[in-house]
Amino acid sequence: MEEKKHLLEQLHDIQDADKEHHLSTKKVVELSEKHGYSPAKVYGVETFYTMYSTKPRGKHIIRICENQSCHMANAKNMIHHLEKKLETHVGGTTEDGLFTLELSSCLGMCSVSPAMMIDDVPYGNLTEDRIDEIINSYKEGK
Amino acid sequence: MKIYRIHALICAGGQCISAGGNDFEAALRVEIEKHGLEDEVQIVETGCMGACEMGPMMVVYPEGTLYINLQPENAKEIVEEHFLKGRKVQRFMWQKEDGHFPTLNEVPFFALQTKIVLRNCGIINPENIDEYIAYDGYTGLGKAVGEMTPQEVVKEIEDSGLRGRGGAGFPTGLKWKLTAQAQGDQKYVVCNADEGDPGAYMDRSVLEGDPHTLIEGMAIAGYAVGANQGFIYCRAEYPLAIKRLQKAIQQAKMAGLLGKNILGTDFSFQLSIRIGAGAFVCGEETALLSSIEGKRGEPRKKPPYPATSGLFGLPTLINNVETFANIPVIVSKGSSFFNAIGKEGCRGTKVFSLAGHVNTTGLIEVPLGISMKEIIYDIGGGIPGGKVFKGALIGGPSGGVIPSSQLDVPIDYEHLNTLGAIMGSGGLIVMDESSCMVDIAKFFLQFTVDESCGKCTPCREGTRQMYEILDRITQGEGVPGDIEKLESLGKVIQDTSLCGLGQSAPNPVLSSIRWFRDEYLAHIEKKECPAGVCTMKKTTTTKEEPRRGRKKAST
Numbered sequence: 001m002e003e004k005k006h007l008l009e010q011l012h013d014i015q016d017a018d019k020e021h022h023l024s025t026k027k028v029v030e031l032s033e034k035h036g037y038s039p040a041k042v043y044g045v046e047t048f049y050t051m052y053s054t055k056p057r058g059k060h061i062i063r064i065c066e067n068q069s070c071h072m073a074n075a076k077n078m079i080h081h082l083e084k085k086l087e088t089h090v091g092g093t094t095e096d097g098l099f100t101l102e103l104s105s106c107l108g109m110c111s112v113s114p115a116m117m118i119d120d121v122p123y124g125n126l127t128e129d130r131i132d133e134i135i136n137s138y139k140e141g142k
Numbered sequence: 143m144k145i146y147r148i149h150a151l152i153c154a155g156g157q158c159i160s161a162g163g164n165d166f167e168a169a170l171r172v173e174i175e176k177h178g179l180e181d182e183v184q185i186v187e188t189g190c191m192g193a194c195e196m197g198p199m200m201v202v203y204p205e206g207t208l209y210i211n212l213q214p215e216n217a218k219e220i221v222e223e224h225f226l227k228g229r230k231v232q233r234f235m236w237q238k239e240d241g242h243f244p245t246l247n248e249v250p251f252f253a254l255q256t257k258i259v260l261r262n263c264g265i266i267n268p269e270n271i272d273e274y275i276a277y278d279g280y281t282g283l284g285k286a287v288g289e290m291t292p293q294e295v296v297k298e299i300e301d302s303g304l305r306g307r308g309g310a311g312f313p314t315g316l317k318w319k320l321t322a323q324a325q326g327d328q329k330y331v332v333c334n335a336d337e338g339d340p341g342a343y344m345d346r347s348v349l350e351g352d353p354h355t356l357i358e359g360m361a362i363a364g365y366a367v368g369a370n371q372g373f374i375y376c377r378a379e380y381p382l383a384i385k386r387l388q389k390a391i392q393q394a395k396m397a398g399l400l401g402k403n404i405l406g407t408d409f410s411f412q413l414s415i416r417i418g419a420g421a422f423v424c425g426e427e428t429a430l431l432s433s434i435e436g437k438r439g440e441p442r443k444k445p446p447y448p449a450t451s452g453l454f455g456l457p458t459l460i461n462n463v464e465t466f467a468n469i470p471v472i473v474s475k476g477s478s479f480f481n482a483i484g485k486e487g488c489r490g491t492k493v494f495s496l497a498g499h500v501n502t503t504g505l506i507e508v509p510l511g512i513s514m515k516e517i518i519y520d521i522g523g524g525i526p527g528g529k530v531f532k533g534a535l536i537g538g539p540s541g542g543v544i545p546s547s548q549l550d551v552p553i554d555y556e557h558l559n560t561l562g563a564i565m566g567s568g569g570l571i572v573m574d575e576s577s578c579m580v581d582i583a584k585f586f587l588q589f590t591v592d593e594s595c596g597k598c599t600p601c602r603e604g605t606r607q608m609y610e611i612l613d614r615i616t617q618g619e620g621v622p623g624d625i626e627k628l629e630s631l632g633k634v635i636q637d638t639s640l641c642g643l644g645q646s647a648p649n650p651v652l653s654s655i656r657w658f659r660d661e662y663l664a665h666i667e668k669k670e671c672p673a674g675v676c677t678m679k680k681t682t683t684t685k686e687e688p689r690r691g692r693k694k695a696s697t
Binding site (some may be wrong): 007008009011012044045048049052067069104110111113115120123124125140 | 156378383421438440503538573582585586589
């Protein structure tokens with residue numbers, strides 16, 4: 001019982017330690033064998049939650065919010081702009097492997113909407129210019 | 143203790159950081175050092191101050207000068223003029239319409255609030271337990287374990303009239319009593335910090351701005367119901383909150399306020415954090431418990447309620463962050479203090495997050511029973527750009543819309559229910575005339591369709607059907623009878639869904655039909671969107687059999 005309690009955390013740990021921020025089949029099977037879960041159970045859990053990925057992702061994960069407040073603040077245009085700037089689509093990874101673009105549930109930054117988070121860093125009051133500036137700073141820092 | 147001439151409180155809440163607050167703070171530190179003022183000016187990183195619209199913001203004491211929308215390049219002038227020469231830099235300060243520059247406590251947004259839950263947010267450094275203790279922190283826990291029996295603590299909470307702040311408003315004292323009475327050697331206290339309602343972020347602010355109040359509230363609960371283990375289930379979207387919570391738990395352990403033999407008594411209480419992974423349904427209490435157990439976050443049937451059979455099948459007390467944050471105050475100041483705020487049946491305060499088309503957005507804490515008008519116009523400063531108020535969405539995807547005709551109705555659990563809305567977690571999104579109600583309703587349904595866990599049919603299939611009807615209407619393909627179909631589907635989903643997510647999912651649609659039926663009719667009959675939001679297809683012939691809906695229904 002003690003072990004089962006930590007399944008979500010174990011999955012987070014595996015994903016965080018992975019260079020491509022995902023849960024590979026190999027790792028999941030290893031985890032199952034180690035704790036005596038069926039791989040199907042672990043797969044069932046990891047695919048239930050949106051923050052786990054079974055596909056490899058980029059170095060930085062951009063989560064852009066498109067919930068109510070952000071929706072009213074033109075989040076759609078920001079998403080289109082990001083897609084154009086990164087030359088990828090929501091759910092996709094850039095060619096250089098630097099960014100994966102995802103939609104997020106409400107980030108709780110409704111007063112500074114539209115908002116997004118890159119890895120653990122929040123960015124609010126987004127405009128097209130500000131997005132360019134932010135993305136460029138990550139590109140330079142790679 | 144070191145005495146400083148100036149205290150510069152910089153908001154380090156998530157929203158100010160996201161607006162560039164860290165860069166300003168770094169620049170300010172450089173300037174202070176350059177002028178050798180390190181021993182005269184103390185910079186304090188506080189939790190969220192509430193007026194997120196004004197961020198990044200800084201309050202300078204002793205006088206309470208309010209600097210807003212700060213940029214790194216402003217730091218030099220503030221240090222050279224204000225900190226060195228005592229001349230406030232007015233162009234960075236908040237200015238009233240009459241031209242005055244009020245101090246923090248004179249700004250209506252702050253002056254009209256009553257703070258219990260947010261009492262320390264924006265005042266103390268959340269990463270320093272000493273600052274929490276200096277503001278009477280942990281006196282409630284000390285009083286509970288030192289002077290009161292567990293039964294007396296439960297009685298105090300019952301007498302306070304506090305009701306759950308997570309949505310449904312269940313009497314907190316009764317929940318505590320049921321858990322205390324449940325049989326079992328092992329019990330748990332769980333905090334629901336999986337705040338997922340779009341538009342609500344008060345729990346985030348408490349977690350980031352005053353984590354010790356949650357820890358203290360949960361420890362008191364553990365003592366009252368007989369639990370020695372607590373879990374905080376926090377969503378993974380709040381990394382800063384998790385970091386500050388971890389730090390706070392560590393500090394509380396070191397100070398003997400968590401762990402074995404708290405304050406030298408027989409009472410022991412361990413507290414751990416469990417991190418979610420992005421599933422809205424986990425905010426529902428039984429789904430949350432499944433998730434802590436390491437399973438898919440699917441809700442369970444109630445009864446049995448968590449009070450008798452909760453986490454791992456054992457008696458569990460589960461409250462949300464805002465509810466727990468009230469507890470230390472109720473215990474230390476007594477239920478009569480709390481009872482004097484609010485109105486009959488709805489005691490205390492409620493935190494609302496004000497967003498959308500309103501002049502000052504941010505977090506506000508007000509006594510229950512206040513009217514929507516006071517919130518939007520007196521505290522929020524009204525609607526920007528001279529536009530007209532249309533409606534306020536309260537309670538997120540589970541709530542409803544309050545139209546302008548109902549602005550004077552007091553905000554409490556019962557009145558909101560009669561209006562077809564719910565208190566929910568307190569998300570309040572203000573809309574002006576440029577918003578389309580059908581579009582908003584569709585937007586929320588889309589949310590529910592995405593977030594439905596799929597376990598029960600009414601929620602999984604019913605919300606999708608409703609969504610498809612709304613989708614047609616917003617594209618100019620609505621047919622007569624659609625409104626009635628939405629109403630009857632909504633009723634069935636409310637009555638037959640397994641958990642709160644499904645049961646409340648039709649609320650935004652039903653309440654917008656109730657107050658804005660004309661707008662639905664305009665879409666359906668005239669193929670017009672009065673607000674000009676929906677792109678209507680220019681077809682005059684209405685198809686009797688909606689293709690989209692039928693096709694998808696069979697999948």
